[in-house]
Amino acid sequence: MSELDPKFAREILKFGDGTFSACYNCGNCTAVCNLANNDNTFPRRLIRFSVLGLKDQIDASLDPWLCYYCGDCSTTCPRNANPGDLMMTLRRYLSSSYDWTGLARKFYTSKVFELTAIFILALFILLLFVFFHGPMTTELTPDGGVQLNTFAPWKTIEAGDWIMAGFLSFFLLSNIFNMYLKVIWRRKDLKIPVSLYFSELRHLIIHFFSQWRFSDCETNQDSFFTKVKNGEYTYWFVHFLLMSSYVLLFTMIVGFLYWFQTDEIHPWWHPQRLLGYYSTFGLLLGTIYFIVLRIKKQNEKSKNSHYTDWTFLTLLFLTTLTGILVHLFRIGGLPMATYYMYVLHLMILFPMLMIEVPFSKWSHLAYRPFAIYFSNVIMAAQQKTSQK
Amino acid sequence: MEQNMKNSSVKVADTLILGGGIAGLEAALNLANTGHQVVIVEKDLSIGGRMIHLSKVFPTLDCSACITTPKVSEASRHPGIHIQVNTGAKKLAFDAKGHWHVHVQTEPRFVNESLCTGCQDCERACPVVVKDEYQYNLVGRKVAYIPFSIASPRIAAIDIENCILCGACEKACVPGAIDFSQEPVQTEWIVKSVIIASGFTLFDPDQIERYGGGKFKNVVTAMQMERQLVPTRPFNTVLRPGDGKIPDKVAYVLCAGSRDGTVGNPICSQICCMYSIKQAQLILGALPMADVTVYYLHIRSFGKGFDEFYQQAKKMDVSFIKGKIGKISELENGDLMLRYEDIASGKIKEAKHDMVVLSVGILANRDIEKISGLENLELDPFHYLKQRQEMSNPFKTNLPGIFMAGTASGPMDIPDSILSAGAVSAMVTKYNKGFVESIINSLTISSWNE
Ligand SMILES: Cc1cc2nc3c(=O)[nH]c(=O)nc-3n(C[C@H](O)[C@H](O)[C@H](O)COP(=O)(O)OP(=O)(O)OC[C@H]3O[C@@H](n4cnc5c(N)ncnc54)[C@H](O)[C@@H]3O)c2cc1C
Numbered sequence: 001m002s003e004l005d006p007k008f009a010r011e012i013l014k015f016g017d018g019t020f021s022a023c024y025n026c027g028n029c030t031a032v033c034n035l036a037n038n039d040n041t042f043p044r045r046l047i048r049f050s051v052l053g054l055k056d057q058i059d060a061s062l063d064p065w066l067c068y069y070c071g072d073c074s075t076t077c078p079r080n081a082n083p084g085d086l087m088m089t090l091r092r093y094l095s096s097s098y099d100w101t102g103l104a105r106k107f108y109t110s111k112v113f114e115l116t117a118i119f120i121l122a123l124f125i126l127l128l129f130v131f132f133h134g135p136m137t138t139e140l141t142p143d144g145g146v147q148l149n150t151f152a153p154w155k156t157i158e159a160g161d162w163i164m165a166g167f168l169s170f171f172l173l174s175n176i177f178n179m180y181l182k183v184i185w186r187r188k189d190l191k192i193p194v195s196l197y198f199s200e201l202r203h204l205i206i207h208f209f210s211q212w213r214f215s216d217c218e219t220n221q222d223s224f225f226t227k228v229k230n231g232e233y234t235y236w237f238v239h240f241l242l243m244s245s246y247v248l249l250f251t252m253i254v255g256f257l258y259w260f261q262t263d264e265i266h267p268w269w270h271p272q273r274l275l276g277y278y279s280t281f282g283l284l285l286g287t288i289y290f291i292v293l294r295i296k297k298q299n300e301k302s303k304n305s306h307y308t309d310w311t312f313l314t315l316l317f318l319t320t321l322t323g324i325l326v327h328l329f330r331i332g333g334l335p336m337a338t339y340y341m342y343v344l345h346l347m348i349l350f351p352m353l354m355i356e357v358p359f360s361k362w363s364h365l366a367y368r369p370f371a372i373y374f375s376n377v378i379m380a381a382q383q384k385t386s387q388k
Numbered sequence: 389m390e391q392n393m394k395n396s397s398v399k400v401a402d403t404l405i406l407g408g409g410i411a412g413l414e415a416a417l418n419l420a421n422t423g424h425q426v427v428i429v430e431k432d433l434s435i436g437g438r439m440i441h442l443s444k445v446f447p448t449l450d451c452s453a454c455i456t457t458p459k460v461s462e463a464s465r466h467p468g469i470h471i472q473v474n475t476g477a478k479k480l481a482f483d484a485k486g487h488w489h490v491h492v493q494t495e496p497r498f499v500n501e502s503l504c505t506g507c508q509d510c511e512r513a514c515p516v517v518v519k520d521e522y523q524y525n526l527v528g529r530k531v532a533y534i535p536f537s538i539a540s541p542r543i544a545a546i547d548i549e550n551c552i553l554c555g556a557c558e559k560a561c562v563p564g565a566i567d568f569s570q571e572p573v574q575t576e577w578i579v580k581s582v583i584i585a586s587g588f589t590l591f592d593p594d595q596i597e598r599y600g601g602g603k604f605k606n607v608v609t610a611m612q613m614e615r616q617l618v619p620t621r622p623f624n625t626v627l628r629p630g631d632g633k634i635p636d637k638v639a640y641v642l643c644a645g646s647r648d649g650t651v652g653n654p655i656c657s658q659i660c661c662m663y664s665i666k667q668a669q670l671i672l673g674a675l676p677m678a679d680v681t682v683y684y685l686h687i688r689s690f691g692k693g694f695d696e697f698y699q700q701a702k703k704m705d706v707s708f709i710k711g712k713i714g715k716i717s718e719l720e721n722g723d724l725m726l727r728y729e730d731i732a733s734g735k736i737k738e739a740k741h742d743m744v745v746l747s748v749g750i751l752a753n754r755d756i757e758k759i760s761g762l763e764n765l766e767l768d769p770f771h772y773l774k775q776r777q778e779m780s781n782p783f784k785t786n787l788p789g790i791f792m793a794g795t796a797s798g799p800m801d802i803p804d805s806i807l808s809a810g811a812v813s814a815m816v817t818k819y820n821k822g823f824v825e826s827i828i829n830s831l832t833i834s835s836w837n838e
């Protein structure tokens with residue numbers, strides 16, 4: 001049995017502005033949505049759930065993750081109820097409902113809390129460096145670079161990375177487990193053969209790396225090249241660039257720091273530099289592109305920016321910028337500048353990862369592919385039962 | 389005006405009615421029958437408004453033209469009613485004695501009204517064919533033409549914009565009525581009161597890209613279907629315009645351009661549910677084997693006998709499906725695929741139909757805003773005339789001596805338009821009777837609105 005809770009709409013509104021109560025239940029949004037189908041019929045259903053306050057249904061729903069916010073539903077909604085934005089708001093709501101610590105909820109609903117947390121984490125890094133930094137030698141390496149590894153030995157930093165990665169994985173994985181409990185485990189109507197968890201695993205991998213679902217948003221009949229020319233894949237492309245850069249950098253920093261943070265200056269074609277450049281370029285271009293979109297409010301999905309969108313983009317942009325400066329100062333042989341910039345870089349990077357990855361915007365990187373995976377598992381299971 | 393006395397004159401009447409649709413005609417007859425001198429100023433070539441073009445009316449299924457034409461001919465023959473067609477108001481001015489001076493201009497029709505017998509010889513002779521707006525572009529008409537068979541006055545006109553000046557009509561016309569030397573004629577009417585009964589305009593569905601943006605041949609508007617269902621219909625049967633096939637599966641898309649903020653018309657048009665139900669029944673009468681499906685958001689059947697009429701349609705096997713059509717796509721054979729969420733089951737569905745009727749909504753006629761001297765006339769947020777005292781004096785505008793009737797004040801059906809005309813007639817009678825120059829002189833806009 002589900003309980004109606006008319007006040008629940010107010011709870012949702014804490015996670016974003018919304019005009020969904022204007023909805024008159026016409027179904028236009030679902031009919032125009034290119035990603036909705038009869039296994040996942042959204043967004044109207046979610047609007048009903050929200051208006052009526054069917055909390056359990058919302059908590060168990062994967063639909064918000066299957067929406068890529070193309071905005072078609074919002075631009076054609078006769079009541080200007082902005083269903084696309086509700087789906088975004090529900091993603092924030094769901095992220096915090098999976099999070100057992102309650103921190104995600106705090107970050108999403110209180111600006112002050114988020115900013116204070118960023119500040120404290122940055123201070124923590126600063127203090128670590130104040131007390132534990134290595135010698136600040138001004139002597140340069142034979143090829144004219146700064147001895148960064150003397151100031152901050154990669155071994156120590158890597159140890160820190162591992163501790164941090166452990167934290168992040170613990171929170172993120174436990175949240176995903178919580179998500180699993182909500183969307184599959186607690187549903188009594190589902191019988192899922194274990195084998196399906198393996199056979200559907202490919203969806204998780206494919207969608208994590210490609211986010212190709214974005215392109216399903218475009219269903220017009222134009223040829224691939226016209227679509228490219230008309231910029232219909234640009235969003236997907238930039239998003240892909242940004243996210244692959246991020247994953248690459250994260251891997252290099254956490255897994256291969258000895259190789260990535262060297263004092264040696266490699267020739268420009270060295271894979272270390274090329275990969276580094278690719279990632280910095282991807283992050284820089286991506287963050288600027290998304291910031292400009294959000295400022296210009298050109299398309300539907302960048303019209304309604306939540307403050308967490310801004311913090312996220314700003315932190316990411318600043319991380320990238322300081323990272324570039326560290327690199328330039330190091331190969332340019334400016335020891336003091338390199339050291340200070342390095343500390344600043346970590347002071348931004350650390351809070352960004354600690355807050356964004358498990359509790360805020362970045363968590364969708366994990367929730368989305370898992371949602372697609374879970375929903376495929378559910379669909380496959382339902383198909384099996386109906387075949388019987 | 390002074391220089392060209394031939395083409396201008398000053399005349400006096402009690403009341404001027406702007407618009408000769410059903411509301412304007414009804415008010416004119418009421419007033420003239422109680423002794424007022426009335427003038428009807430009609431922009432179109434014929435009086436009768438939208439109603440004269442309709443098939444039957446809900447919920448009685450009476451023939452629409454059969455109700456309109458007696459009123460049209462009574463008005464045209466009434467000694468107390470003066471009708472000027474093809475005429476628009478240019479300027480209104482309120483004088484110190486409380487009279488309105490209404491400057492109207494009659495456009496030339498290039499046919500001498502007193503000589504033309506309506507024989508249609510010019511029409512047969514004219515070599516140029518253009519789209520017939522009176523048949524909502526379903527068929528063509530000549531450039532020298534009688535507007536439509538039951539037009540009043542039934543006199544030819546020449547559509548000068550499309551005329552190639554070949555002279556064929558002139559030669560064919562036995563009484564010699566064709567007169568290319570006609571010029572616009574100005575009249576200044578001095579009246580006590582004015583009734584604005586300028587009606588509504590139809591929403592243009594070409595704005596809706598998702599419904600084909602006007603490109604799909606077998607998607608028609610309700611007015612085009614209405615024309616296919618009248619006794620004087622162009623094809624003498626119901627067929628789809630793309631290829632002339634008689635349709636088997638007709639779909640009605642309700643709220644096309646009404647209750648839709650994205651097209652700037654968030655309000656309900658009040659008539660389209662009912663006229664769609666009416667047309668569905670008439671289609672089943674014309675094509676008994678056809679399937680008719682009505683896709684609706686909510687059925688608004690609030691008037692007397694309306695809900696029974698809706699139930700009757702259901703009994704006749706018209707299907708009613710709740711769900712707004714999200715997209716229409718055209719198939720190669722001209723059939724149409726409609727995509728919607730079936731609200732009852734929560735499933736996304738696609739349905740194939742061979743003809744689609746868009747039940748377009750109605751909009752305010754914004755002509756009035758262009759008339760000079762009416763800048764201070766108050767409108768509601770949807771550009772209809774504002775009923776300032778909706779409860780006590782519903783058909784008064786904010787300007788002294790100016791009243792409204794019919795759909796000029798908001799969406800409404802024929803019975804309500806006629807009722808409003810009756811109400812406004814009573815109010816105008818009282819106003820005209822009490823009109824004493826010295827009293828009116830002290831009337832200010834604010835005391836009118838008290
Ligand atoms: C497809 C369709 C089907 C319908 N079916 C039904 C039905 O079955 N039953 C029913 O009750 N109702 C029906 N209606 C509604 C009905 O048409 C209206 O309620 C009715 O016509 C309103 O009459 P009116 O006089 O207010 O306006 P109109 O009929 O629009 O008349 C206004 C007149 O004013 C003239 N005019 C406009 N501007 C000016 C100007 N500036 N100067 C001078 N003259 C001007 C116009 O040319 C027109 O002659 C239907 C409507 C549509 C669109």
Ligand code: SF4
Pocket residue numbers: 022023024025026027028029030044047073076077078079080081082083
């Ligand atoms: S299109 Fe708008 S009004 Fe219609 S169901 Fe969706 S949100 Fe509600």
Ligand code: SF4
Pocket residue numbers: 029032033034035036042043066067068069070071072073074083084087
């Ligand atoms: S934003 Fe796009 S993907 Fe999301 S529900 Fe609306 S139409 Fe579907």
Ligand code: SF4
Pocket residue numbers: 510513514515516531532546547550551552553554555556557558
């Ligand atoms: S003169 Fe004009 S209206 Fe007359 S027949 Fe020629 S084209 Fe037609």
Ligand code: SF4
Pocket residue numbers: 642643644646647655656657658659660661662685686687688747749
């Ligand atoms: S009358 Fe019916 S079809 Fe017309 S706008 Fe209102 S609800 Fe929609």
